[in-house]
Amino acid sequence: MASVLYEILATLFPPQCAVCNAVGSGLCDRCAPGSAARVTVRLRTLRLAALGRYEASLRQAVLALKAGRRDVAAELGRRLAACIEPASALVPVPTTRARRLQRGFDGAVLLAQIAADRANACVLPSLEQIAGDAQRGRDRSARLAACGRFAWRAESSLSGRRVVLLDDVATTGATLEDCAATIRAAGGIVDEAVVVAWA
Secondary structure, eight states, X not given: OHHHHHHHHHHHSOOXXXXXXXXXXXXXXXXXXXXXXXXXXXXXXXXXXXXXXXXXXXXXXXXXXXXXXXXXXXXXXXXXXXXXXXXXXXXXXXXXHHHHHXXXXXXXXXXXXXXXXXXTOEEOOOEEEOSOOOSTTOOHHHHHHOOOOEEEOOSSOOTTOEEEEEEXXXXXXXXXXXXXXXXXXXXXXXEEEEEEEXX
């Protein structure tokens, strides 16, 4: 569904690379990080896979996504699909309500929908941010101390279900670990996370 919507928008408003402005895609092959740029990090309880480090062209692409560029989301989601096993259940890390209203969409949810379409996976958008504050602007110690900011809002049980967390950027991994704790408390199993960039 997300890919169909993207195709319609791409016809009306041709996408442009967020880095070099070439027409054709939100992030062209020349500017996108290759598979050699991928990063794997071990967090406290999670294995994290990222398309690359939060720098250069990947940083520009993430900032364009955060500015509301759906064409960039489409390209980043397509590239994230390569990091996802088929039939996975993706749980996007939700942004704050204020940011959703500002951008017109939730970036992580859109990335998850696009990646799931391409990877034959599913999306469980049932995490909700209940604290209402973002990690952006906090120092490292404040980021690491933040916990209990999410709730699982779903009628169906997560009991014994394995899921993969998905977000745009991870800095300390604290948000991903907070989400993982919420999922485990709801009965789910999570030991993997996928992000666009590792800062």
